[in-house]
Amino acid sequence: MEPSSSPSSKDLQRIYRSLRLIRRAEEEVARIYPSDKIKSPVHLSIGQESVAVGVCDMLDKKDAVSGTYRGHATYLAKGGSLKGMIAEMYGKDTGCARGKGGSMHLIEANANVLGSSAVVGTTIPIAMGWALAAKKRKTGAVIAAFLGDGATEEGAFYESLNFASLHKLPILFVCENNGYAIHTPLSKRWATQHLCQRVASYDIPTFRIEDGDVFSIRNVTAWAVDAMRKGEGPVFMECLIYRWREHVGPGDDYHIGYRQKNELQPWMETDQVEKVGKMLDAETRKKIDKAVEKEIAEAIDFAEKSPVPKPRALMEYVYAD
């Protein structure tokens, strides 16, 4: 893989803005959560933002992403509306899924954010279907399919790898390997840790990024997008990353005993939000931070003031017209 050119200052600002927005938006979600205004199980990406941001920074608008129930970062990084997301968590009519899906089913068709699923692994073949359509229609678009390490244990994952490779589909599989499926570590679930080798046996180029570095993730994505647009088929990227908070809910869970807090330390030290923030001059950073806070405050206000769905909405969208 050729090293791509270093990011421009404009790139840096954009990347930082995206990282910061996701981090702060989720922190605000966690802050609001105990008020019970959000009656939706939230799976926060805090600590994992760089994967979504690094990948999405290299995608065009016409390209798509598919995420998981831990999908706030994917949704926001690809351009999903923050207002729509917060309102969705509040169960409001203005939510991105009209209050019908909640935090686990974010979608933004305009930004090509496919809907996320609460059933692990289910969106992998669906993303592949999107890639098939892109290929058949010759749109030149590609899709990044985000999945957790746990999702790689489902048969649908391997079935998809095989088919995507066989048909040279423009799909980038992005495994966010945070080492756990709920509270169970990889060592109790995987016979070997050689995920990339497993995938490579399908003749799919694989990359492993071990430090969550947003620029490395971005570089690999740039290479993958280029290859996919040339019709060379799927690419696989495994990103080691760490979930800072509990599996579901606003708090942390180091007290329940399945993992030690010292695991978190190195990840906090290389926190990508901070790292990229420090690459900006103080003034620029402050300006971005301010704009991010404003956007979040407006989104919360929007959600608070939005109406709940009308009772008749219960029976709307059961069938398409």
Add this chain to the structure above:
Amino acid sequence: MPTKAKTKSAAKKGAGAKKASDGRVLRYVDALKEAVIQEMERDPDVFLFGLDVDDPKGIQGSTLGLQQRFGRERVFNTPLSEDAMTGLAIGAAMAGMRPIHVHIRMDFLMLCMNQIINMAAKAHYMYGGQVKVPMVVRSMIGKSWGQGAQHSQGLYSMFMHVPGLKVVAPSNAHDAKGCLISAIRDNNPTIFVEHRLLYPTEAYTPNEAYTVPFGKARVVAKGDDVTMVGVSNMVIECLRAHELLAEAGISTEVIDPISLVPLDIDTIVKSAKKTKKLLVVDNSWLTCGASAEIVAGVLERAGPEAGIKVQRMGFAPTTCPTAPNLEALFYPNPATIAEAAYALAKPKAKRWKPDPKKAQLAYQMQFRGPF
């Protein structure tokens, strides 16, 4: 918490309950665990496995401590591979063991369908009786706090449809323990349906191992005007409606079928013949559902001459939404059940609704996340 009527009748009719001192009040979640402990101690072929059965939360507590007690060979976690793990259970069962496969949500059983429907249900028949599949599939129905589309489905009627499977849905701790023991000892694959909101409810439960027989419904409240049949958590909602209706002068009989396959239609017919009005409240959709089966069974058995009026309630015919105000409309609740039963009892009277404050009071507890 089930009403007193419920607890009392469970104590009276519980199969193994000899005298009150033999038991104590136990939570549903603990009753599930106790059943497994007693059966695993009795029979070395019983083992329990599934996603997250050994994690710090232990399937909302129902498997907590089992691995410490029985070791990793007999209680183990799995990768996220429901399809293959179901086949694993079937293979082990055919080889003579008695697996209990646990799923934290019923929705995830959709990944197990091929193995359950095409193999487990049919193997005994298709192979001319040469193999048996004595396995238990435990799964929980979720509700509230944005469980939404994919974490709240009551999909048991899909399994009821297929010969060879037994399907049970106990509504209280006593029956949870007794049915789970029955399921473990049964030589057929059993779909064991739990409900998240039942977990903290308490009922009288004998100490020793006992079985609650499949195919025997229980009358949990006596009455003369309307027969109400509830499935799983809806038994509790019907009992709440029963109390609200009592204040309006309507006396309802509440029946818990406990097992859906086999289904004890006789007990329901007997009651419906007496009241002439049958309201079936399901914990799922109506179309092709358990409620359709129960109503059809009653009408076929009783015949037109019995003159039984029937009505069904269940999930709204749509996907479960997460917005709390829509979710409230999605489920039957004590007030809507009471209103329907009243209208059934008094078709000519003005419509009646219970006082909203009293309807709210019918809930002695409320479940709040997180999950």
